[in-house]
Amino acid sequence: MKGSIIGFDPDTNTGAISGYDGKRYDFAAVDWHGATRPKHGDIVDFLPDEQHAAQIYLLEPEYVRPGFWQFYFSPNGRASRSEYWLRYFVPVMLIDIVLNAISGFGAAVDSMALSAGFAFLYYIFSLATLWPGIAVLVKRIHDRDKSGWYVLLPYALLLLGGIGLIAGAVADSTGAVIAVIVIWALLLIGVMVWFFVEFGCLRGTIGANRFGPDPVRA
Numbered sequence: 441m442k443g444s445i446i447g448f449d450p451d452t453n454t455g456a457i458s459g460y461d462g463k464r465y466d467f468a469a470v471d472w473h474g475a476t477r478p479k480h481g482d483i484v485d486f487l488p489d490e491q492h493a494a495q496i497y498l499l500e501p502e503y504v505r506p507g508f509w510q511f512y513f514s515p516n517g518r519a520s521r522s523e524y525w526l527r528y529f530v531p532v533m534l535i536d537i538v539l540n541a542i543s544g545f546g547a548a549v550d551s552m553a554l555s556a557g558f559a560f561l562y563y564i565f566s567l568a569t570l571w572p573g574i575a576v577l578v579k580r581i582h583d584r585d586k587s588g589w590y591v592l593l594p595y596a597l598l599l600l601g602g603i604g605l606i607a608g609a610v611a612d613s614t615g616a617v618i619a620v621i622v623i624w625a626l627l628l629i630g631v632m633v634w635f636f637v638e639f640g641c642l643r644g645t646i647g648a649n650r651f652g653p654d655p656v657r658a
Contacts, residue, residue, distance in 0.1 A: 442499070445482040457486060457493045465493035474498035475647070503653040511579075512572040514586055518580035520644060520655040528576045532569055539565060582651035583644030594635070597628050 441459055448455035453469035455478055465486070471494045472478055483501065486493040511527060519527075545560040578588035601624035615626060645656050 441488050442483065442485050445478050445480055446481055448478040450477065457484060457496070459486075459488065459493075461488075462603070463491075465491060467493040467496055467633060471496050485641035488517060500648055501653040503655050505655075511576065513575055517577045517579050517652045518583040518644060518649075518655050519576055520583060521580075521640070521642075524576060524580045524640070527592075528572065533575070535565060536562070575637065579651075580639045580644075582649075583655065584639060584642065584651040585645045585651070594628070594631055597624065600624070601628070631632060 441461065443457040443465065446456040446458050446464070455467055455469075456467045457467060459465055460563070465488055469485075471492075473496060474482070474484075475498070477541040478484075478496075478498075483499045484496050485499055486496040488494075489549070503518075511519070511523070516581050538557055541547070541564040543555050543562060573590055581588050581590050601620065644656065645654065
């Protein structure tokens with residue numbers, strides 16, 4: 441029978457299940473066969489024995505591949521490595537390269553209209569992909585079972601670097617400006633390398649995590 445966990449007390453190692461038949465069943469930790477501790481809302485399959493639940497197994501929620509708007513504009517859920525690279529990063533980079541190449545070609549043949557037109561399209565494209573880039577990266581961060589707020593770290597470093605440069609310029613201190621640039625560059629490179637390895641290369645949580653079901657089929 442299927443049901444959902446009502447609650448679990450780790451002190452007594454006992455809990456309760458609301459069965460799909462409308463009845464409540466008590467259980468002990470010895471009856472639990474999940475990889476993680478039972479928590480409220482978990483969907484389970486169990487063997488009812490009067491008012492007791494035995495042989496309880498956690499049922500993994502099924503991953504539903506998000507549509508266009510959900511994938512590119514919602515930060516909710518998870519995204520696998522292949523989804524991040526193939527559905528977002530590679531297409532965006534290809535369009536970015538094409539727009540830049542055509543704009544550069546226009547400048548090379550001394551066609552100001554062509555160069556300016558595609559430069560304008562490039563800036564519009566960059567603005568249009570700003571939020572989708574954040575939303576998709578948040579889902580990739582979720583796939584690693586980490587808070588999506590990590591996505592703000594590179595932007596925070598850019599902001600702090602700008603503030604530091606302005607402060608150094610106002611103080612008219614070349615040494616301070618150089619120090620800020622060096623420290624900021626090292627921090628930014630470190631964060632970008634970490635993001636590339638952690639969120640670009642490593643597999644997400646195996647099985648469901650707090651952000652949703654596993655987008656990679658076993």
